[in-house]
Structure formats: structure tokens, C-alpha cells
Amino acid sequence: MVASDDKLASERLRGRVEYWKQIVSIQMHFNDMCIRTRWLGLTAIATLMAAAAVSAKDNIKIHIPYDxxxxxxxxxxxxxxxxxxxxxxWLLDTKYYYKMLIASxxxxxxxxxxxxxxLHVSNSGITAYxxxxxxxxxxxxxxxxxxxxIGSVISLFLIGSFLPRG
Structure with a gap:
């Protein structure tokens, strides 16, 4: 009976460790989503800013209908x-992925x-640490x-785009 209890306790412990691994995996997923959102977003923003620089250099104008x-x-x-x-x-990152990361x-x-x-660990765990x-x-x-x-830099360039050229 004692061996059976030890085996059951060992299996429960193994299950908890596996569950903990899943929790950490979910934390890593949401952290990765925050990073990817920033990385891909900044790539798109950098592309838009490069196109804006080229269009400013070439002084390209557009006509907006009814304006x-x-x-x-x-x-x-x-x-x-x-x-x-x-x-x-910012909304996707901080109001969705970041909230999910914090919850996990x-x-x-x-x-x-x-x-x-x-687990015979004397502290509160790596997540709390x-x-x-x-x-x-x-x-x-x-x-x-x-x-x-980033918004401030783009705004400064936007304001500068309305200033007369010398």
C-alpha cells in the first residue's frame, strides 16, 4: 500500500510539473506575441516613413476629393x-496581448x-521572482x-512636413 501511495504521489507531482510547463509555455506565447506585434508593426511603420521621405524629397502631392x-x-x-x-x-499590444500575458x-x-x-523548493517560484x-x-x-x-518622432516629422521649405 505504501508503494502505491508513493507512486500516486509521484504521478501527481509529475502531472503538476507538466501543468506548470504548459503555464510557462502560455506565458512565452503571449510574450512572443507582444514582441512580434512590435517587430512587424515597426517594420510596416518604417516602410511608411521611408515612403514618406521619398515622397517629401520628390515633393509628391495628392488631391483629396471634396477638400x-x-x-x-x-x-x-x-x-x-x-x-x-x-x-x-499599441491597442493590440497593450490592451490585448499584454493583458493576456499578465493574466498568465x-x-x-x-x-x-x-x-x-x-517540489521541496523554499521560494515562491521563478514567475514571482x-x-x-x-x-x-x-x-x-x-x-x-x-x-x-515612436509616436513623438513621427508627429515631429508630420509637423515638419507642413512647414515651408527653405
């Missing part, structure tokens, strides 16, 4: 599109607290700064 202020520089239009794309990326981290912290004693080094507030500030700085 008395026409023509408008194509570079300005492309920079507005870049800002709109940046806003969409919080779940991982709770799970680790519950099973650390069974990482969270203590990079708090949610710091992570949010870094993310907000990332988007704010």
Missing part, C-alpha cells in the same frame, strides 16, 4: 497612416505558490514609453 485645402503632400498622408498604425499596434503570469504565480512545497524584478508598473511604463517615443 478645398488640396493638394496635400503624400508624405503627410503617409505619416498620418503611420500614426494610425502605431495606435492600432498571475496564474503562474498562484500555481507556483501552491506547488512549491510539493521575475515579477519582483520587473514589476507590472515598470513593464507598463516601458511599453508606454516605447509607443510614446
Amino acid at each position: 478645398p485645402v488640396s493638394p496635400v503632400g503624400l508624405s503627410s498622408v503617409l505619416m498620418v497612416v503611420a500614426l494610425m498604425l502605431l495606435l492600432a499596434l 503570469v498571475e496564474y503562474g504565480e498562484e500555481f507556483e505558490r501552491a506547488v512549491m512545497a510539493d 521575475i515579477s519582483s524584478k520587473m514589476t507590472r508598473e515598470k513593464a507598463s511604463l516601458v511599453s508606454a514609453s516605447f509607443y510614446f517615443l
Whole structure:
């Protein structure tokens, strides 16, 4: 009977470790999605900004139908599109993927607290340790700064596109 209890306890422990691996995998997935969103988005924004620079150099203008202020520089239009794309990326990143990442981290912290004693580990787990080094507030500030700085640079170029050329 004792061997049967030990085997059952061992299987339960193995199951918990496998479950913990899945939790970490989900955390890695959402972190990867945040990174990919930024990477692919910035690639698209850089392409729009390069096209804006070329159109500004060549002084390409477009006529917007039903607009008395026409023509408008194509570079300005492309920079507005870049800002709109940046806003969409910020929303997708911080309001969706980041929230899912935080939820998976919080779940991982709770799970680790519950099973650390069974694993004979004397601390609260790697997830809680990482969270203590990079708090949610710091992570949010870094993310907000990332988007704010990029948006500021694009906005400065957009404002500059309306200034008279010397």
C-alpha cells in the first residue's frame, strides 16, 4: 500500500510539473506575441516613413476629393497612416496581448505558490521572482514609453512636413 501511495504521489507531482510547463509555455506565447506585434508593426511603420521621405524629397502631392485645402503632400498622408498604425499596434499590444500575458503570469504565480512545497523548493517560484524584478508598473511604463517615443518622432516629422521649405 505504501508503494502505491508513493507512486500516486509521484504521478501527481509529475502531472503538476507538466501543468506548470504548459503555464510557462502560455506565458512565452503571449510574450512572443507582444514582441512580434512590435517587430512587424515597426517594420510596416518604417516602410511608411521611408515612403514618406521619398515622397517629401520628390515633393509628391495628392488631391483629396471634396477638400478645398488640396493638394496635400503624400508624405503627410503617409505619416498620418503611420500614426494610425502605431495606435492600432499599441491597442493590440497593450490592451490585448499584454493583458493576456499578465493574466498568465498571475496564474503562474498562484500555481507556483501552491506547488512549491510539493517540489521541496523554499521560494515562491521563478514567475514571482521575475515579477519582483520587473514589476507590472515598470513593464507598463516601458511599453508606454516605447509607443510614446515612436509616436513623438513621427508627429515631429508630420509637423515638419507642413512647414515651408527653405
